[in-house]
Amino acid sequence: MGGISIWQLLIIALIIVLLFGTKKLRSLGGDLGSAVKGFKKAIGDEDPTVKKDNTEADADFEQKTLSKEEQQSEDQVQKNQKDKEQV
Numbered sequence: 001m002g003g004i005s006i007w008q009l010l011i012i013a014l015i016i017v018l019l020f021g022t023k024k025l026r027s028l029g030g031d032l033g034s035a036v037k038g039f040k041k042a043i044g045d046e047d048p049t050v051k052k053d054n055t056e057a058d059a060d061f062e063q064k065t066l067s068k069e070e071q072q073s074e075d076q077v078q079k080n081q082k083d084k085e086q087v
Contacts, residue, residue: 017025 020028
């Protein structure tokens with residue numbers, strides 16, 4: 001007593017379908033679903049500027065590739081730094 005019965009819910013649903021139509025309700029449901037999915041994705045992302053391979057994403061710049069000589073010198077610098085840290 002005092003609650004809404006199944007028949008009252010069905011009548012309300014029928015009135016809503018008649019007012020809005022099935023196409024509009026379907027698109028509304030799709031929009032709501034994509035909004036929830038986007039919200040969950042935004043909540044799940046730790047930092048949107050970090051790519052999946054843990055490298056920083058530059059806003060407007062492409063990553064520069066080093067030539068072989070530059071890469072070798074960079075590797076040598078890193079090796080020297082590691083050697084200094086071990087001492």
